[in-house]
Amino acid sequence: MIDLGGIKVHPSHLARDAQAALLDDLRDVIRAAPLFQPETQRGAKMSVRMTSAGDLGWISDRRGYRYEPRHPAGGDWPTIPAALLDIWRDVSGSDVQPDTCLVNFYGEGARMGMHQDRDEASLEHPVVSLSLGDQALFRVGGTARGGKTQSLWLSSGDVAVMGGAARLVYHGIDRIRFGSSDLLPQGGRINVTLRVAGR
Numbered sequence: 001m002i003d004l005g006g007i008k009v010h011p012s013h014l015a016r017d018a019q020a021a022l023l024d025d026l027r028d029v030i031r032a033a034p035l036f037q038p039e040t041q042r043g044a045k046m047s048v049r050m051t052s053a054g055d056l057g058w059i060s061d062r063r064g065y066r067y068e069p070r071h072p073a074g075g076d077w078p079t080i081p082a083a084l085l086d087i088w089r090d091v092s093g094s095d096v097q098p099d100t101c102l103v104n105f106y107g108e109g110a111r112m113g114m115h116q117d118r119d120e121a122s123l124e125h126p127v128v129s130l131s132l133g134d135q136a137l138f139r140v141g142g143t144a145r146g147g148k149t150q151s152l153w154l155s156s157g158d159v160a161v162m163g164g165a166a167r168l169v170y171h172g173i174d175r176i177r178f179g180s181s182d183l184l185p186q187g188g189r190i191n192v193t194l195r196v197a198g199r
């Protein structure tokens, strides 16, 4: 286990065959709830495409960031794949089940700016984050914007847990190494985050 500014990173938590099986589950999620490219409140398109599973899904549009019980195109979010609940059980240290699973897809050139995860109703539960596919440069700071940062390349199968004092640290993805993994036939990276958003 690696401690990155309080974030606990479990390298290779998921073996290759389990990654491939989970990818099949995520394809079903995406078939039921297609990826969309959210806009920020200021009207800029995010470079990451996303969708969700669970009772709630995270969205962003001109009205801001929030959780919604339906996909922007209408329709319930699909259920969270059971294999992800197993990961949550193994690493979260929480006996509350996650009610949302955000699926982020990073194509070539996609990135995610530094931010805190704080749209959840209660911030006492951890965020559990799984990387699949191409490597990504993960940057972690402190709980205030603009402080010192540390970086780590996340690889397919790695799991990061943001909990306790690290629940509100600033973090982002500077870039991916497009084509560095052959898990996704077309290249790119999928990041899956599990959260308790609604309680």
Ligand SMILES: O=C(O)CCC(=O)C(=O)O
Pocket: 102, 104, 112, 117, 129, 136, 138, 171, 172, 173, 191, 193
């Ligand atoms: O892609 C990642 O590893 C981080 C994603 C993230 O920070 C988020 O979805 O809030």
Ligand SMILES: [Fe+2]
Pocket: 115, 116, 117, 171
């Ligand atoms: Fe985040």
